[in-house]
Amino acid sequence: MNGSDTLKKQKKIKLTLPEEEIMSPGHLACQGCGAALAMRYALKALGRKTITSIPACCWAVIDGPFPYSAAGVPIYHCAFETAASTSSGVSHALQQLGKTDITALAWAGDGGTFDIGLQSLSGAAERGDHLIYIVYDNEAYMNTGIQRSSATPHGAWTTTTPVKHYKKGPKKNIMEIMVAHQIPYCATANIAFPEDLIKKLRKAKEIQGTKFIHLYAPCPTGWKHSPDITVKIARLATQSNVFPIYEVENGIYSINKKIAKPQPVSEYLKLQGRFRHLDKTEVDFIQKEVDRNWTRLLKMEQAFGKDSE
Amino acid sequence: MKRVLTGNFAAAYGASAARVHVIAAYPITPQTTIVEILSEIVANGELKADFVKVESEHSAISACIGAQAAGARTFTATSAQGLALMHEMLHWAARGRLPIVMTNVNRAMAPGWSIWADVTDSVAQRDTGWMQVYCENNQEVFDTILMSYKVSENKDVLLPTLINLDAFFLSHTSQVVDMYNQETIDQFLPEYHPEIKLDVENPRSFGALTSPEYYYEFSYKMHQSQEKAKSVIKQVGNEFKQLFGKKYDLIETYKCDDADLIMVDYGTIAGTAKESVDRMRQKGLKVGNLKIRYLRPFPKENIRKVLSNTKAVGVIDRAISFGQEGPFFTELKSAMYGLDIPLFGFIAGLGGRDVSIMNIESMVAYMQNNDPKDLIWIGVKK
Amino acid sequence: MKKNKKPKKVIIEKASEMPPMPASLGSMRVNKTASWRSIKPIINIEKCTSCMICWKYCPEPAILPTNPPEIDYDFCKGCGICIVECPFDAIGSEKEGK
Numbered sequence: 110m111n112g113s114d115t116l117k118k119q120k121k122i123k124l125t126l127p128e129e130e131i132m133s134p135g136h137l138a139c140q141g142c143g144a145a146l147a148m149r150y151a152l153k154a155l156g157r158k159t160i161t162s163i164p165a166c167c168w169a170v171i172d173g174p175f176p177y178s179a180a181g182v183p184i185y186h187c188a189f190e191t192a193a194s195t196s197s198g199v200s201h202a203l204q205q206l207g208k209t210d211i212t213a214l215a216w217a218g219d220g221g222t223f224d225i226g227l228q229s230l231s232g233a234a235e236r237g238d239h240l241i242y243i244v245y246d247n248e249a250y251m252n253t254g255i256q257r258s259s260a261t262p263h264g265a266w267t268t269t270t271p272v273k274h275y276k277k278g279p280k281k282n283i284m285e286i287m288v289a290h291q292i293p294y295c296a297t298a299n300i301a302f303p304e305d306l307i308k309k310l311r312k313a314k315e316i317q318g319t320k321f322i323h324l325y326a327p328c329p330t331g332w333k334h335s336p337d338i339t340v341k342i343a344r345l346a347t348q349s350n351v352f353p354i355y356e357v358e359n360g361i362y363s364i365n366k367k368i369a370k371p372q373p374v375s376e377y378l379k380l381q382g383r384f385r386h387l388d389k390t391e392v393d394f395i396q397k398e399v400d401r402n403w404t405r406l407l408k409m410e411q412a413f414g415k416d417s418e
Numbered sequence: 419m420k421r422v423l424t425g426n427f428a429a430a431y432g433a434s435a436a437r438v439h440v441i442a443a444y445p446i447t448p449q450t451t452i453v454e455i456l457s458e459i460v461a462n463g464e465l466k467a468d469f470v471k472v473e474s475e476h477s478a479i480s481a482c483i484g485a486q487a488a489g490a491r492t493f494t495a496t497s498a499q500g501l502a503l504m505h506e507m508l509h510w511a512a513r514g515r516l517p518i519v520m521t522n523v524n525r526a527m528a529p530g531w532s533i534w535a536d537v538t539d540s541v542a543q544r545d546t547g548w549m550q551v552y553c554e555n556n557q558e559v560f561d562t563i564l565m566s567y568k569v570s571e572n573k574d575v576l577l578p579t580l581i582n583l584d585a586f587f588l589s590h591t592s593q594v595v596d597m598y599n600q601e602t603i604d605q606f607l608p609e610y611h612p613e614i615k616l617d618v619e620n621p622r623s624f625g626a627l628t629s630p631e632y633y634y635e636f637s638y639k640m641h642q643s644q645e646k647a648k649s650v651i652k653q654v655g656n657e658f659k660q661l662f663g664k665k666y667d668l669i670e671t672y673k674c675d676d677a678d679l680i681m682v683d684y685g686t687i688a689g690t691a692k693e694s695v696d697r698m699r700q701k702g703l704k705v706g707n708l709k710i711r712y713l714r715p716f717p718k719e720n721i722r723k724v725l726s727n728t729k730a731v732g733v734i735d736r737a738i739s740f741g742q743e744g745p746f747f748t749e750l751k752s753a754m755y756g757l758d759i760p761l762f763g764f765i766a767g768l769g770g771r772d773v774s775i776m777n778i779e780s781m782v783a784y785m786q787n788n789d790p791k792d793l794i795w796i797g798v799k800k
Numbered sequence: 801m802k803k804n805k806k807p808k809k810v811i812i813e814k815a816s817e818m819p820p821m822p823a824s825l826g827s828m829r830v831n832k833t834a835s836w837r838s839i840k841p842i843i844n845i846e847k848c849t850s851c852m853i854c855w856k857y858c859p860e861p862a863i864l865p866t867n868p869p870e871i872d873y874d875f876c877k878g879c880g881i882c883i884v885e886c887p888f889d890a891i892g893s894e895k896e897g898k
Contacts, residue, residue, distance in 0.1 A: 122850050122867050134860035134875035135828035140836060141879035145859035160616045162484060175632055176810040178623035179828035183616040185487050186625035187480065188510055194477035198442060198484025201468040205439040205490055211618055232473030303856060337880030340857050515821040576820050614823055623824040635815040636822060
């Protein structure tokens with residue numbers, strides 16, 4: 110054993126995330142699943158005193174069939190459209206029973222949030238029910254086999270937006286919808302930046318009321334890319350301004366990551382089979398939309414940022 | 419303590435006396451005053467509970483499911499369209515084995531819009547796994563809420579209960595209701611402490627993917643609990659009588675022992691029917707009345723026992739199962755299978771139409787002068 | 801993460817052994833997802849600097865936060881994220897079942 114080996118073994122490992130694993134391996138997520146990373150990080154942030162409500166979505170299956178579970182925290186599997194309302198109920202019960210140190214977490218996919226679950230999410234947010242709502246967004250109904258949702262971006266193939274009829278029309282802006290509810294905390298996050306996600310969840314946990322996190326979680330199976338580049342694609346989404354990382358706290362906007370030299374959107378699109386059919390006109394259109402949305406976000410931060418009130 | 423209360427007030431005060439922790443409800447005529455009273459007594463601190471002002475009935479029952487799973491005693495109330503909207507979640511609450519108690523004000527299903535009494539709304543939920551009980555008067559509403567929590571929460575039962583009362587005839591009609599005193603009620607109905615719940619000290623997942631290897635047995639167990647509930651209902655009814663003086667069972671018989679002819683009914687019609695029985699007896703007719711309280715679990719054995727010695731049976735249904743017959747009539751037939759007794763199925767009172775003593779006397783006259791018939795529409799203008 | 805914890809297989813033979821509703825009785829750790837692998841990642845401890853990025857990005861997780869990190873081959877599904885994310889190219893691979 111040479112000197113540098115000894116040094117290495119004496120070097121302490123520095124972990125940038127909490128060490129404890131709450132979620133266990135052996136779960137049923139696909140290889141390279143963004144949603145699995147999402148839950149792993151969320152539980153590291155929130156800890157064991159968390160009760161999750163999970164509607165129909167990939168995680169309804171990833172956790173494992175009866176009689177097993179992988180999450181390591183209590184999970185109430187609930188109906189598709191009821192993530193927020195079930196979690197509202199859990200939250201009120203915890204308050205009445207004096208268990209105020211336990212977090213009520215609603216954990217849903219984009220289908221159960223942007224579409225069928227939007228009413229109950231809106232209701233909970235309007236009432237200000239004390240819970241954290243995390244939508245892990247893989248941009249389609251993945252659990253049922255890759256059908257489009259209102260989170261599916263312009264240009265994407267899905268089984269219900271096949272190549273000859275690919276999805277045209279913008280991705281629903283769920284952040285703006287939630288900001289419009291005037292809840293104390295809304296934020297975007299990305300599985301490529303777990304430190305940022307964990308910081309945001311720990312912040313959210315300390316706030317009274319409804320908190321909303323839009324968490325970007327690529328899906329190799331549905332996005333048609335090899336499972337080893339899941340994190341790379343997630344990172345590229347932010348680096349190309351397709352998925353900006355920002356917070357809105359009591360209506361005050363702050364963009365957490367400002368990319369000095371954004372990657373062209375084509376770098377992001379070309380890695381995914383679901384965009385393979387797009388011609389140059391479409392890619393240019395998408396680039397224009399991404400740039401426009403980014404400019405709008407910058408203007409929101411200017412108009413409604415920290416020093417605006 | 420006796421008060422003059424409408425059925426809705428009786429329901430609200432029943433839930434309050436049961437010391438519920440979480441109420442999630444959405445207004446719908448004619449249930450609205452339940453929701454309003456509960457709001458008021460939660461706001462003034464009379465009832466220590468959270469009232470979640472949900473944005474739909476679907477969310478109302480979903481919130482109750484979440485709250486109950488987390489260990490709280492919950493309550494909700496609705497009617498017709500609201501109950502129908504909850505349908506998916508009624509299955510969830512029952513299969514989830516959550517002892518939620520819900521009050522349903524029986525109202526006709528739309529279209530056309532009708533706010534009046536009709537039982538099709540609750541009958542359409544028969545197969546969801548909920549226990550279902552029908553109340554004849556406001557005292558029964560108050561008492562049944564207290565008893566239902568005790569029955570539902572019994573560890574061999576663990577099924578939700580739907581308590582039904584007729585729109586306007588009970589919901590908005592004032593009657594004397596004895597609300598007893600809270601100490602005795604607390605003695606009868608202790609605090610809710612479920613064995614199995616969402617618990618961070620013992621993390622489990624509830625309702626995960628269940629293969630054919632297990633699903634069948636879960637259904638079997640659920641059915642067994644409905645069967646077991648029959649004896650629990652009787653037992654709780656006896657305990658109730660001990661503390662409060664009123665006796666309740668799965669069914670209620672009125673002058674059936676020597677009756678040549680027995681009318682079978684439920685809800686407010688039962689009250690009218692008993693009055694008719696008295697009048698007909700004065701005229702020398704040996705008539706009796708069987709009031710069915712529980713539609714689920716269906717008290718087959720009790721009904722068969724009461725009816726097996728009579729000469730004719732007439733069922734009065736305030737609902738119709740389109741393409742078949744009155745739903746309680748079909749249920750009763752299953753209890754009477756093999757007995758050679760003439761059975762008559764009357765439909766009456768749909769959409770809130772009044773069912774009077776005269777109507778019931780005409781049903782009896784029909785039974786005396788005609789062969790048995792499965793479907794007789796009382797008072798239909800045709 | 802206790803590597804050598806033996807998870808219990810849940811055996812149910814009749815209805816009376818089941819809870820009233822489907823409530824879990826054991827951990828998914830009984831499900832050794834090793835069988836999913838077609839590619840096996842291998843950490844080259846000469847090149848490894850113990851930066852722990854592989855541990856950070858494993859979706860199972862199937863990498864232990866030891867020094868150097870160790871892959872838990874009971875659960876590694878062979879997705880290859882660790883290989884791509886390693887900044888030092890310190891994770892190679894071989895075909896599973898070699």
